[in-house]
Amino acid sequence: MGNVLIASATEVAETVNVLTDQMGVVYALIGVALATLLAGIGSAIGVGMGGRAAAGVLSEKPELFAKVLILQLLPGTQGIYGLLVAFVALGKIGILGGTRPDAQTGLLYLAACLPIAVVGLMSAIHQGKTSVASIGLLGKNPKTFGKAMLLPAMVETYAILALLVSILTVAQL
């Protein structure tokens, strides 16, 4: 009876070890998925809002197409930043290269991905709203393109800061 118990205790310990080892990559992948998902969703919402406003302006002033398109695309970068962090992480956690992390390192990857995931989501939505306003401004006064472009770009600063923290952490882990 005692032997059986001891044997099963070691087995359990081994299983736990194996599990924690394998969980590392799972945690890291959750981080990767969040970075891609949230930042991507934010950008999709932002660019979508911009596109609807742009279509309205284009119906009246089709010659503004190129300028309006630039304004529409501005909130699209957060999705790319998320993708960027995701790819750098994938290259280090044994999916596209590197080695599989243990559980603790996996959680670190997850934490490292969070800034661009959350800030990407929120900033893209707000940048989209600013883009909509800028597209309206451009529609009323096509000469203000420089200023109209700058307003949404101000929002993006915070996505860039989050990207920096995420990517520097992922690269150094």
Place this chain on the structure above:
Amino acid sequence: MSVVPMRKILIAGTAGEREALLKQLQQGRCFHLSESPAQAPGIPDVKESLSRAEKRAQLADNALKILGEYAPEDAGLFASLQGGQSLSAAGWEEKAAGLKRSAALAESILEKSKQIGEASARGARCDLLMESLAPWQGLDMPLDLTETARCRVLIGALPGIWSEETLRSLLSEAEPEGNYGLELLQGDKTQTPLVLICLKEKGPAIEEALRKKGFARPIISSDKTPEEAREDLAFEKASAVAEEEELKAAIRSLKKERENLQFLYDESLLEADRLRALSRTGEGRRSFFMSGYVPAARAESLKEELERNFTVQVELCEPEAGEDPPVLLKNNAFAAPTESVVESYGLPGSGEVDPTGIMAIFYYFLFGLMLSDAGYGLIMVIGCAIALKKFPKMSQGLKKTMTMFFWCGVSTTIWGFLFGGFFGDAVDVIAHTFFGVAPEVTVLKPLWFAPLDNPMRLLVFSFAFGVAHLFVGLGLKGYQLLKQGKVMDFISGVLAWYCLLIGLILMLLPSDIFTSIAGSPIALPGWLVSAGKILAIIGALGLLFFAAWDRKNMGLRLALGAYELYGVTSWLSDILSYSRLLALGLATGVIASVINAMAAMRGKSIFGIIIFILIFLLGHVLNMAINLLGAYVHTNRLQYVEFFGKFYDGGGEEYIPLTTDNTKYYHMEESNNG
């Protein structure tokens, strides 16, 4: 890098010559008309002529659009780069003689287009009527027949599907004997068309029974049988179609007149410009007066020209102090393309220098650093160079933009090679995948270092570039202050900042925080650190006590000084803002590498090569487009917010000369006498 000096010009002349004079000024392209301070009562016929000219431009534009619809111009992809056809001033006058004819032509095109619309509406109406006739085909009596000598004829349809039996049982109540003729025509799910003939006296009862079930007469009525009516409609439709075609052909035959219409449009625009200027001149009964600005270099020759050709009095004088002449920037070929960047922020106001020259250097530098891929850079360089060479007549604005991206491309290429980016890591991926080079070997080595291997290093350099950029901005502020003779402001607002910031940087460099960012400690000699401390203290005290040196109240002065000192936080955030240089540079490189990795996934085979080329092309086009956008936007931001924020307000009025260059299709050559 400078603002072109302007001279004020006052012109007085006889009313009869004012239009000819404006024309000459327009061809001279250097006269900026200022709003006359005492607004003239206005020449009554000017407004009318102006609206006539504007309408004529609109007319020509509409006619061109219609012509373009029926006889499309075989314009290439690069039509917008081609630029207008050139005409000498004399050739312009000659062509202007045919304006009346062109205007009539434009009107006839508009009229024809209207007729096309009508004919097409007629055809559509025939279609609609024929459709509603369809259920009655096969009926051999006129649709509007209601009765004969003794009989009542009911032609119409019941909603829904009816068979003859159900119908007869419905009618058995009204006419139990069944003394009527009933014929059901081919119907569909929605209605059953039918013809019923009965004796006149039975008519009302039967009709009533049918009506209860929703019986309705045909929508279309005709004294002909449906067959004949359909033939008539088909004929009418055919004639409408023929008329439409004929009109379209007539418009198409006018396509060789396109040039004349384009000229009509351009000339109408120029005329409207002249009239708009005219409405802003002072006007007496026999004379007129206008004032404006001319670049100093052109002033004397313009005065001489005007006095030779017209009975006018021309006075030239220097703008008075407090008067802000319009601003025209003049820069060398390297910096001039970025003038539009300055313009869209705002032209230098009074007392400000033209920042274009210095900004251009940083503009190209920062743009290249953010895009930092030699492949993309070369595409920009080659693309812009070809476009500039092949289409020398493209508009000035476009030419400037192209030249700007050419220089940005050069910088991007240099940075790309420094960081080892050529379409990402394309050279290595191709060598490893298709040429069997061992994966450990790096083929294209960065001349400096690869950012992804050592991002912290590039971060530190980004901050360093930022500090340099901002220091130059502060220096420009100092230059402006000294130029205006404000020495005290220079010492308290610029010199003190330099002391404080340089001192702080010297103190920060050997600290632990900086070591952890840079990765390796930086050892500075002890005396330098102490000097830094002293500098920082001097700077801080200078700001505290002298930022508001002109205030008498000491308490207020110290409070304002403390507030100025608090501005150090904005310096910190400005410098941190340059971290985007690293982020955007990494974005280009990493995404490009991802594209290459995906492209090379199928390995070394024919199929693999095809896949590689496809993914490579598509991926890099997308990546280049999105990163070009990013680099452009964020370079502008760094210039506008961080750099200009240090010294530049930009409230100058734009120099807009009366010119013949606002045309769309034709270009008037500069004449020697004009």
